[in-house]
Amino acid sequence: MSPRTQPGRTRERIYQYVRKQLQMGQPPTVREVQHAFGFRAVQTAREHLERLVKEGLLAKRPGKARGYCLPAGKQDGPPPVLIPLLGHVQAGNLNAAIEHPESYLPANARSADKLFALRVRGESMLGAGILPNDIVIVHSQPTAENGEIVVALVDDEATVKRLRLRRNRIELHPENPDFEPILPPPDRCSILGKVTEVRRFIDSPAN
């Protein structure tokens, strides 16, 4: 007989394991739970799972392979999607850049279809807490609300700015007093999308 843990301890860890697997889109079999926790009997794993169902933490489709799931309404959301981090964006080659990204960023989102990521260059958005080399995740859309931070294409150059909607044109405002707003003619500017997330990887310190 294997060593035992205190009541409920292993079951809690099994709950987290199942939850994590479910979020990755890979619901486990009872035997996979068995092996993940080193039990020698399938029934051990099953009993923990059944207790979790009884406690309302898990639900299940009886008799179905990989049938344990989260109760309806307790979804952590869909598994991560991979958002393409684009190297360089110019007018006309957004789709090509999406298909040849520099790398991918995982994110919790329903779909990556309308999402892409860019590196921020320059310090025009310092006041909004967006630093050079930060990565912005962008939801592709041709318009945005007044005040939203957008990625716009101006004269072939992508830029991150705060959108200001005026009566007959748009303005792209920096968040840094050292920079001037951009007031592009409409035929020379298009909105690529709205910034929905900012990410920064922190390396070694400057001291």
Add this chain to the structure above:
Amino acid sequence: MSPRTQPGRTRERIYQYVRKQLQMGQPPTVREVQHAFGFRAVQTAREHLERLVKEGLLAKRPGKARGYCLPAGKQDGPPPVLIPLLGHVQAGNLNAAIEHPESYLPANARSADKLFALRVRGESMLGAGILPNDIVIVHSQPTAENGEIVVALVDDEATVKRLRLRRNRIELHPENPDFEPILPPPDRCSILGKVTEVRRFIDSPAN
């Protein structure tokens, strides 16, 4: 014999169906695909799935129930890991907080074992571009280098600050002139880890 569709048409719809099921954490069996598309033979569904695998749009674990899945991220790296976002951290309950996370954040990392995430409260790190409600991803370690941004536990309270190492003590410096450095006695302060990433979710604009 049932009516036929033009080549590739049904397969495209099957691809979208499988993808959607996978994103919901419910990978389908071959027979579920069969029934979803009204085929009378399992093999019809299977052949479409196998063609999708051959085209690289799907991957699969052979012989496993519900084994069709999306290809591993179209990149060479490992699949994303899920980093626990902790709700509240106090001395002594870090492990408990990790086991009851508020949610998970996907990230490209070898392992999530030594990673956790916290929400930033307050404005003491504004100057470093870290705003209130930002999320910091932390690599668990008891020490860090001079100048690194760390999460430390001071008198039961977790705080994000820049570490300054002095001869016989550590200092926790804000990046905002409105705040004073923290000079804790060593027995009342411990380093939980080093900040490796900052994330910010941007909601509706303030106008």
Add this chain to the structure above:
DNA sequence: TTATCTACCAGACAAATGTCTGGTATGTAA
């Protein structure tokens, strides 16, 4: 002491599931 509960093991069996083999039917190219 017995009774009960929890955490584990072992084995067997039924059903779900993946897989294979053999086939029809249609369209296109040689």
Add this chain to the structure above:
DNA sequence: TTACATACCAGACATTTGTCTGGTAGATAA
């Protein structure tokens, strides 16, 4: 015409997977 490719059907079989039955062992309460 034949050959080939694609989209479908039908049936059988092997394996995976869920489930059940019977058990040990430890802790606690009556």
